[in-house]
Amino acid sequence: MKQTIYFYEGETEKHLLDTLKANNIIVPGKAQKCNLWQKPVEKVTRRFQKSDLVFIIDTDTTQPHNTFVNNVRHLLKIKISFCLMIQIHNLEDELCFACNKNNKNALYRDFYACLSAAEFKSRFNKDNNLYQTLKREQFHADRLWQRSNQFKGWLDTRGIQPLIERKIFY
Numbered sequence: 604m605k606q607t608i609y610f611y612e613g614e615t616e617k618h619l620l621d622t623l624k625a626n627n628i629i630v631p632g633k634a635q636k637c638n639l640w641q642k643p644v645e646k647v648t649r650r651f652q653k654s655d656l657v658f659i660i661d662t663d664t665t666q667p668h669n670t671f672v673n674n675v676r677h678l679l680k681i682k683i684s685f686c687l688m689i690q691i692h693n694l695e696d697e698l699c700f701a702c703n704k705n706n707k708n709a710l711y712r713d714f715y716a717c718l719s720a721a722e723f724k725s726r727f728n729k730d731n732n733l734y735q736t737l738k739r740e741q742f743h744a745d746r747l748w749q750r751s752n753q754f755k756g757w758l759d760t761r762g763i764q765p766l767i768e769r770k771i772f773y
Contacts (some may be wrong), residue, residue, distance in 0.1 A: 605653060605654055605655045605684065606632060606633065606653075606654045606655070607630050607631070607632030607633075607654065607655045607656075607657060608632055608633050608634075608635060608651050608654045608655070608656050608657065609632055609633070609634045609635070609657045609659065610634075610635055610636070610637035610639075610647070610656065610657065610658045610659065611634060611635075611636060611637075611659050612636070612637075612638045612640075612659065612660065612661055613661075613694070613724075614724075614728050615694050615724050615727050615728060616659050616694055617634055617636070618727065618728050618730075618733060619694065619733070620634050620659075621634065622733045622734050622737070623744060625734070626734050628744045629744070632655075632657075635647075637658070638660075639658055639660055639670070639671050639674045639675070640660070640661075640664070640665070640666070640667065640668075640670060640671045641667075641670060642670070643670070643673070643674060643677070644674045644677060644678065645677060648677070648678065648681060648683055651683075652683060654684070655684045655685070655686075656678070656683060656684065656685035656686075657685070657686055657688055658685065658686070658687050658688065659688045659690060659748065660687055660688070660689060660690060661690050661692065661693045661694070662689060662690060662691055662692055662693075662753075662754050662757075663692035663693045663696075665757065668761070672761050672763060675687075675758075675763045676763060679763065687751070688747075688748035688751075689748060689750065689751040689753075689754045690748060691750045691753050691754065695707050695710060695720065695723065697747050697748065698710055698742075700746055700747075700750065701742055701743050701744065701746040701747050702737075702740045702741055702742050702743070703741060703743075704740075707720070707723075710723070711723045713740055714726070714727070714736060714740060715727070715730075
């Protein structure tokens, strides 16, 4: 069986991935930092030729898009098993959707009684009982990274059609 490698952009994604893996919500695997928007992935792909690669990507900033497009085209060209898990727009927006929050302010307030994104991220990353916090906030893991249609058009206009969805949840 192939190993799954999760690539994340920020520490909040890593903490969420680790929590989901530890609680058997997503397929087990390694997590590694990699931002498809910023750096070429050739070195990454050489090390993980026989793995399933899952890239969790933000879409609030789609620059520099040439780097991103070149990375996706490279992955398609070498025929490596990969998928993109699209965050519309970033992790906080995904958590709002997964927890049925009206907006980020409600997310910040309900999770940690805080007012800013910076404070939310800091408290989220330090939350040693994140799974219980998620459960308390009626988190639905199956709603994460499922709104890829909003980004698919952006990919299509650039002539790339990677696998956007994959079953990583149990």
